[in-house]
Amino acid sequence: MIVVMQPGCKPEQVDHVVQLVRQLGLRDHVIVGTNRTVVAAIGDKRNLDTSAIETAPMVERIVPILSPYKVVSKEVKIEPSVISIGKFGGLIGGKKVGVIAGPCRVESKLQLLEVAHAVREAGAIGLRGGAFKPRTDPYSFRGLGEEGLELLAVAGEQTKLAIVTEVMSVEQVELVCKYADVLQIGTRNMHNFGLLQRVGQTDKPILLKRGWSASLDEFLLAAEYIVNEGNRNVIMCERGIRTHETYVRNTLALSVVPAVKRRSHLPIIVDPSHGTGHAYMVPAMSRAAIAAGADGIIAEVHPDPEHALTDGAQSITPEAFKKLMPELRAIAHAVGRDL
Amino acid sequence: MIVVMQPGCKPEQVDHVVQLVRQLGLRDHVIVGTNRTVVAAIGDKRNLDTSAIETAPMVERIVPILSPYKVVSKEVKIEPSVISIGKFGGLIGGKKVGVIAGPCRVESKLQLLEVAHAVREAGAIGLRGGAFKPRTDPYSFRGLGEEGLELLAVAGEQTKLAIVTEVMSVEQVELVCKYADVLQIGTRNMHNFGLLQRVGQTDKPILLKRGWSASLDEFLLAAEYIVNEGNRNVIMCERGIRTHETYVRNTLALSVVPAVKRRSHLPIIVDPSHGTGHAYMVPAMSRAAIAAGADGIIAEVHPDPEHALTDGAQSITPEAFKKLMPELRAIAHAVGRDL
């Protein structure tokens, strides 16, 4: 941490800051510059809220130096983590690019199996589908519950796809673990620390979606919560952020892919469906994600988007998915990856 | 809902959209304009995800007409709701402007009582304080738990202040209800629909903070979740949004105050501490909030911000709070309100 003093600060004000730094158990180092005096505070106290020093007299601002996360960072592990999903050999990370696809929500056995077979044939390794769906609107239907989980498990067995489904609260974790291969933490729950800790105590891989307006540090800290509980199998997932743009539901911030890879050993995949909100953009942004170095995508596929009960506007058809996969494979090869 | 067709669409494509509209149980009304044909869909189906029509051939986009919330809107109740907090007569809404203040987190009995007495003398009607604190960083300390709640209850009794404290999960609701007068739903939980429904089943007033990047519709829909369960006592709270600005922790969007008042009968207060992140801005933005028509503020006050365990940078001292209150009172009077 660097404490920047205001111009014109007095020696006793610098001393006061030095005392505050020492009270935190940190070493101090004062540098008198041409226009500013700064106090460098040395030592690893990531767990302290040191911003309070800002309120000391004549302090201009505090500049943190250490990133707030540690176990997910490359400080701890250099080589990329490869994460195994499900019992049929699916891998995400390292050389392996993996594609997960399926409907927003499980609507019926027929719908689910139709999609599952189609995406499996096209080369997906995972089947997504919501049994419990968070709905911003209290009047919307909210999913089939355990029946949906059972259907997912059946579809997974039939098609040899890993099942990826969202868990929305601490109480659901045990139930969802019975059926799912990968637990998804949704955007709305990225900051739900109790839930992060609970899934960190399971042995299932976690697919962690970035919060709508989460900073990169917050995204990595959410993963840190999970890994800290002993579960190292976290797959990060970019799904778009809120910006001023209105032609998309969210702005897909693909730069986060190289940014995460520079800072962390964890794999990162991309959700082009929520990340755009419009089916016509999904193929383009899926290709872009793989080209940017993402370790996979998770896409919404529905046999009849016009009549989908949720998220129809951003779901592509099985036909569109079938056409997309060879393009993704060619791009993966162009960047030295396997899909 | 209005379905806008692309230029050059064919009659059978318009017919196809008309069929989709009718399948939703809505009446259709086709308007052929100079450059665009639109299909108006008439009827109240707020509970349907109608965006899927966007994927029909030659549809350009869907424009919703009805707002997605209803019971919190002025369609249902014109006059502003006045909400009673605690047993000592505190009111928020209508003519009444109410101030809630206290430390970010309960640290000790001494700290809490010092602040409670100070803010009470200055004219506050509520005492805020965290017993369970969500921390973005897994290494930060996270509160005293039930001991903190007990201290809050004691301080409330001694000072005749209503106790406002955050409830972070469904499981905590019962416990927090034992001690608190107002349940706060934090920013990170505005989209936690299970929690919203659970607090909607209590008889405590709810202080609902806006999510970091929540739209106005989503903010009002979160309140709708609560009110739908039978609890009409919701106090909205603006606490800043994520933008490109870096000189603040969040950008305090005060225009939301007149915007909520135009659409809803619920009161809205402002959090100038989280809404800026810097103690030096808190007095200015508290004054601005009342001038904009807010029904109150909730501010962080700490006897020794330099040594606060959390949020010190945005906490003002009891002295600063004492100086602020008469200014707020004068401004409340200038806008025809009581404080």
Next chain:
Amino acid sequence: MIVVMQPGCKPEQVDHVVQLVRQLGLRDHVIVGTNRTVVAAIGDKRNLDTSAIETAPMVERIVPILSPYKVVSKEVKIEPSVISIGKFGGLIGGKKVGVIAGPCRVESKLQLLEVAHAVREAGAIGLRGGAFKPRTDPYSFRGLGEEGLELLAVAGEQTKLAIVTEVMSVEQVELVCKYADVLQIGTRNMHNFGLLQRVGQTDKPILLKRGWSASLDEFLLAAEYIVNEGNRNVIMCERGIRTHETYVRNTLALSVVPAVKRRSHLPIIVDPSHGTGHAYMVPAMSRAAIAAGADGIIAEVHPDPEHALTDGAQSITPEAFKKLMPELRAIAHAVGRDL
């Protein structure tokens, strides 16, 4: 500037950075911390692009310490600047809060005089009105040109109001200076450095609007461009920023008022019309601006907003303005100011 090295960097890589720092004419100071080594670069080289050091091996990032502006900062002048506008004694800054009002665009002599007399009677000190209007849409009408300037000058004489009007290009400066008392630099031109320099060579006060997505540093740097040319009479103006919010045309970031006052001696006013985009919000946000400590407001007033050729949606009527002014005066007094 602080250069933060990556963990695991080698001594020769630190040395390489030290060399780069010295080549810039700065002194170096290496601090070896527990987890990070940093190189502090000492000396005032605000004029150098030092970010290139980021590309040196094992550099994590660059942290600037000095703010990039100087002559507009409190490092150079502590007491607030008070700026005189026009020949009728209008003042903005220090104790004085000043209100500027008028139509978006000069449409006719009748319209202009009606508004001018109305706002003068209510207590305004300046008359705004566009003669040349930037229009995002190439099909919109773009103003009366010099005829509009003449009408403004006549109205100013008749009502003893200072004339505030926008200058949009270097070539217009001379012409506009013949008629106007204050030159307005619009949002779209905040980064037009040639224009900033040109108006910096005039002896007219400059009203500088913040760019749509300008950071605080960029806003102050734009003022620095003007002051550097010798014109110290710059009035900053917040007019809203682009965010994800859609219920407003822009998000009015009132925290910028205390933020500018902490950093600079220049006065700052607020535009509640562009800053919201909706007439119904203008009174609330005008009051909030004064309460936040703004040195004035600039508001759009039109005798018949429904038929205004431009910006009708955000224009208030003379009657609404007349009702607003006593509220603003009461709030100004509550914060120790005169209006």
Next chain:
Amino acid sequence: MIVVMQPGCKPEQVDHVVQLVRQLGLRDHVIVGTNRTVVAAIGDKRNLDTSAIETAPMVERIVPILSPYKVVSKEVKIEPSVISIGKFGGLIGGKKVGVIAGPCRVESKLQLLEVAHAVREAGAIGLRGGAFKPRTDPYSFRGLGEEGLELLAVAGEQTKLAIVTEVMSVEQVELVCKYADVLQIGTRNMHNFGLLQRVGQTDKPILLKRGWSASLDEFLLAAEYIVNEGNRNVIMCERGIRTHETYVRNTLALSVVPAVKRRSHLPIIVDPSHGTGHAYMVPAMSRAAIAAGADGIIAEVHPDPEHALTDGAQSITPEAFKKLMPELRAIAHAVGRDL
């Protein structure tokens, strides 16, 4: 345009809106729905500011139906425009993906020729370089001026690359046209309508960069300004937008690529250098851009980024560029394009 009335509006208030619609020369069509009455206004009046109707009594809001641009849209021309740049056969658009590369700023003949030869050999078709550089900071050096243009022209002749350089004001247009093959309109000037019109009167292709916070409609309207003057050769360029993200200089919004292609016949390229601000991200985001369907990229290449006078942090070396080009070519082929 659709005018949405508030619930509870009276027939005479609807009539009043109908009158306003007719006064604009539009036809009216009233639809009485279950909860809302709307007035559809029919006719093409893109050139009117119709938002003023919002201020009429009991109007809730105005919903535009027509997009505000026309000549750049697919309403006018379906097939994608292919734009020829320079005299050496470079093409951008249709099947052709084109790469433009070079230093941020022309620093010396040696520097420029080294880069020009390197990027030409690697397969670029254009050489970028700034002769006049807008600098946010008034203390930064601002380019070689005409000498820089001469060096660019020499380098273009030697290497058979089209010269792309920024024109910053109306007065510079004639001079820059003497030397450049493509005129670049920078981000800060996307809303400089006088400049857009002036370059629209030249016969040079225009590379139009998106404004920092420009909406998609504003971006296309800026192109409309140019095309309206007779110059149809506009190349759109995404270069990142301002968001809350701080690990990048700008957030590269690649979804704008399929969005522009859905709406317009104009080609669109991507600037991965300004669009990220960090050299380490440039290869990943260049690949992503081509995969998303962009018609090319414009990248900053500098022989010695550590010592670049400007934008060193985001410049890649000629070696990195040479390694990148075959990857881009493979991705172009994967999406059915030539590079």
